[in-house]
Structures are given as structure tokens and as C-alpha cells.
Amino acid sequence: MSEVATTASRDALTPFVFEHTAIRGGVVALADTSRAILAAHEYPPAIARALAELLAAAALLAATLKLDGSLIVQLRGDGPLSLLVVECDGTLGLRATAQWSADLVAALGPDADLVALAGGASQARLAITLDPRGAGTLYQGIVALQGTSIGASIEHYLATSEQLDSRLLLRFDDGATHGLLVQRLPGSTAADDETWTAVATRLAAPGAAALLGGDAPAVLRRLFPTHDVRVFKSRPARFACRCSRERAENALRIAGSGEVEAALAADGHVEVRCEYCGAQYRFEPAAARALFDGSPRTRH
Numbered sequence: 001m002s003e004v005a006t007t008a009s010r011d012a013l014t015p016f017v018f019e020h021t022a023i024r025g026g027v028v029a030l031a032d033t034s035r036a037i038l039a040a041h042e043y044p045p046a047i048a049r050a051l052a053e054l055l056a057a058a059a060l061l062a063a064t065l066k067l068d069g070s071l072i073v074q075l076r077g078d079g080p081l082s083l084l085v086v087e088c089d090g091t092l093g094l095r096a097t098a099q100w101s102a103d104l105v106a107a108l109g110p111d112a113d114l115v116a117l118a119g120g121a122s123q124a125r126l127a128i129t130l131d132p133r134g135a136g137t138l139y140q141g142i143v144a145l146q147g148t149s150i151g152a153s154i155e156h157y158l159a160t161s162e163q164l165d166s167r168l169l170l171r172f173d174d175g176a177t178h179g180l181l182v183q184r185l186p187g188s189t190a191a192d193d194e195t196w197t198a199v200a201t202r203l204a205a206p207g208a209a210a211l212l213g214g215d216a217p218a219v220l221r222r223l224f225p226t227h228d229v230r231v232f233k234s235r236p237a238r239f240a241c242r243c244s245r246e247r248a249e250n251a252l253r254i255a256g257s258g259e260v261e262a263a264l265a266a267d268g269h270v271e272v273r274c275e276y277c278g279a280q281y282r283f284e285p286a287a288a289r290a291l292f293d294g295s296p297r298t299r300h
Contacts, residue, residue, distance in 0.1 A: 010176075012234040013063050013092060014216035019228040021195050022188035027216040028059045028237065030094070031176040036239040037096050038175060040278040044102070045110035046117060047081060051096050053150040053170040054086045056179030059237055060168070061128070061154070062088040064183070069133035075126050075145075075153075079119020080104035080112075087276075093240025095276040113148035121145040126153050128161070158183070165196070167203045171212040178212035180219065199224065243274035248281035249291055257292045264288060 010031035017024045034052045043051060054073055062071040067090040075084040083099040100117075108116055118124035121144060129140040146156030151168040158166040165184040171177065182203065184196050202208065202223060211222040220229050251272050252260055263270045270283040283291075 011237045012216075013059055013237055014234040015063065015232045016216070016220060017230050017232075018195055018199070018224075019230055021192045022185040023182065023192055023196060023199065024064075024185060025180065025182035026060050026063050027212075027219050028056050028063075028179045029176070029213070029216075030055055030059065030178070030237055033094055033237055033239045034172075034177045035175040037094065040276065041097070043098065044100070044105045046108060046112040047084075047098055047100055047105060049172045050075075050081070050114055050117060050150060051084060051086070051098055052172045052175075052177040053179070054084060055088075055094055055096055056170055056177045057150055057154050057168060057181075058086040058088040059092055059094060060179050060181040062090070062092065063235065064181075065130070067130065067132075069136075070131045072129040072131060073126070074129070075114075075118060075124065077118030077120075077124035077145075079117055079124070080108060081117035081119075089240070091240075092235055092237040094237060095239065095241045097275045114150060114153065115145055115148045118145060126157055128157060165200075167200050169203050169209050169212060171209040173213070176213075178219075180212060180223070195227065198227070239277075241274060241277035241279070243277060243279055243281075245281050248272035248274075248283075252283065252288065252291055257289075260288050260292070 010029060011033045013026055013028040015024070015026050034055055037055065038048050038052060058071060058073045065071065070087050070089045073086045076082065081098065081100045086094065086096040088094050105117065115121050115124070124145045125142050126145060127140055127142045129138065131138055141157060141161035143157045143160050146152050151170050154168050155166050158164045167182045169180040182199055184192065208223065212219055216234065217231050220231060252270065260270055264285050269285065270288045272281045
């Protein structure tokens, strides 16, 4: 195995290639990042697992792109889990949120699979959006859920929308999430068949996900001990929410002065809570009204 200035990190993504083939991959570890995102809300165990796995999948997908903007993965359904959103920017800054019915999720139990959470595969949809943020064209691909896992659904999306054979391995344990994505690129030839078959078979083997964890070179040695793998420099990943007081002000302007006045009458102030990180932005009456009358803003 060849290594190029890799770094050990609890929160990092490490690219790799199988030498002399058109087969590439990435390994991601999200320990502090996953725990911080999950701590922002009281997620039930089944939703915490799905969200954490989607964090790893989104980071791996974003790392395959030259992205100056964000990759947004959304799962929508009509079941106990109505919405799951993960956003990953070009620097591997991640944030996430979910919407669910507490009673219905509790009734399914902590081991509920993705299809059960979403209310069935027929109605649930997985959407992946590339948002270039001011330059370029927004792109979105939408597919139905496939299988009962995040991994199977992402593989289905890549095969359907991107025409890329891919294998995705995910592991969630004690609040941390780990993942590995391998893809056979369009330039792959028949000479790569043997390597691809061996890699895909290895990742489909029982217990393969348990080999994730620790530094990337060690993971790859455990999974592919007989293959020549070149490992590249790791990139740090982190929890990064883009909320701010300015964004909260814009949200109040969109809500309108009527709703703001109603909130002031009920509570004496207005609060805007970020659905991603849980941060709260409080506006006293003068500051809230100044958003609509053009008077100087008073910060609190």
C-alpha cells in the first residue's frame, strides 16, 4: 500500500485509488462531527442512526466532486420520518436536521429500518442537489428508496442518475459514524473486472462494516489486504452551520410584520431557532420592529 502524506484524524476523509485501475474510493471518519450534530436535537435512536449514516454518505459524495457550493441530500417520506436533510459544502463542513413524529417513531422501536421510518419505499424519495451558490446551474437527481438502508439507496442513486457502479459501506457506533465508498469510473475497462469483482464481493461480505474505524490506511489494509492501494492526503471534516443573526433577521422579514407583532404580543420578544444546530436568536421589540420600519437596529 502506498501512502501520500496521510493524517490520522477523528474527523477526516481520505481518498484512495486501486493502482493501475479506474477504481477510486474514499474513507471517512466522523466522530466529533457526528456527535455534535446529533447533540443539537433529541433524536430517537433509529433516526440518529439514519442521520449519522447519511452524514458519512454525503461527505463521501461531496469529496468526489469539484464543488464550490453545497451538496444537499434529502429523504422525504409520508411515514414517521417525514424529512431528513444533510448538507455538505466543498470544505467538508456538515450540518443536518430531521422532522419526525415522536410517537410513531417510538412505536417502531430503536432498530427500525429506513423504509419503515419513511413509511414505505413506494412513497419515499431520495433527492441529491448540487447547489453551486451563485455560479453555475443547480442540479438535482431524485430516486425512490432501494432496499432498507442508506447505503443501498445511495448506490441505487449513483447507478441510476450517475451511471456509476458504486459500493457504499457505513457504520454507526457510539455516536460516531464511518463510511467507505468505492466507484468504478467511466474509463474502466475489462482489465479492471477482476479487481472490481473482488472489491464488491469483499464489501458485501458479512461483517465488512465492522472493519471500519481507525485511521484510513489501517481500514484499507483490513478490507483489501491483497490489493495495491494508493492512499492520498486526508481532508478534515467538521460540523459547520451557516446560521447567523442576519439570516434570522431575513427569516423574520419573510414571515412578515403581522407574525412578528403576534409573537411580540404573546411573549414580549421574538425568537428564531436554527433547525440545524439549535442556536436561538432573540429579538426584543425595538430590534424586531426595526426590521420593517428602517430604524437603526438594536443588538441584544
